[in-house]
Amino acid sequence: MNGSTLQTFAAECAEELPGAQLEHPFGPDWEVFKVRGKVFMLMTEVPGRPVVILKADPDEAHALRENNSHITPGYHMNKKHWITLEGGKDVDKKLVRELVTDSYLLVVAHLSKVEQPVDPHTYGTSTRAAR
Secondary structure, eight states, X not given: OOHHHHHHHHHHHHHTSTTEEEEOTTOTTOEEEEETTEEEEEEEEETTEEEEEEEOOHHHHHHHXXXXXXXXXXXXXXXXXXXXXXXXXXXXXXXXXXXXXXXXXXXXHTSOTTTOSSOTTTTTHHHHTTO
């Protein structure tokens, strides 16, 4: 999928997540998705290339970067905990949905129980188990 399709689909995935909100705290060139005030996804263009920046488990982020040339360390973010996803032939809807959902759940898991819009340990388990 190309970069603009990637961003459109990633935004659709994020908007489906309970409690997710789109903000523009860094200006119109940055779309920032938050849950309960905590960032889980950013979208912008990096020298003309549309990208999606997502939170990731450090071990998983390392494996993702090693196995997919379209996944690099998080642009302007902590390189250990964030990844940048670009469009490319190896990027499909299943991968995008999985990365967006995983990023969201990582953030939700660190919210207090009362703030969590979903249980991060069970949300989406029926679809995630089919991976």
